[in-house]
Amino acid sequence: MPALVAGCLLALGVASAAKAVEGCPISQQTLKTQLQQAAKEDSTGLDNDCWAVVVNRAGVVCAVAYSGENTGSQWLLSRQIAAAKAFTANGLSLDDAATSTAWRLRMKLTLGPSVASAGNDRITLNNATGHPHCPNDAGTQGAN
Incomplete structure (x- = not known):
């Protein structure tokens, strides 16, 4: 079952066999570990810490994580933005066709x-x- 993750102001479709919570593809600890790794690999040079939110197809929040040392290491409002992007991508997806707001960002950057x-x-x-x-x-x- 597709699930949707939003973090660093991007939402990405994710599917996984490992279920931490019913209908959820990832545990909070796994999300945090992967988010921290992604933040280390960030090539923007901004070195911003960020939030990630995972929702399942029913719109239930499965996990929330941040990449910094504590909640004050990244903008608190980014948590709400990550959640909004996860809910938006989930709401615009079908069971067999996940939507990513990252795709919209890529299209805007490449096509105007x-x-x-x-x-x-x-x-x-x-x-x-x-x-x-x-x-x-x-x-x-x-x-x-």
């Missing part, structure tokens, strides 16, 4: 902005209705 995002950089969702609206219209009749 997508057609879907052209001109939409200021459109947000109305929290009450879920409909897109322009921030300048907030609080007006047209915003809903």
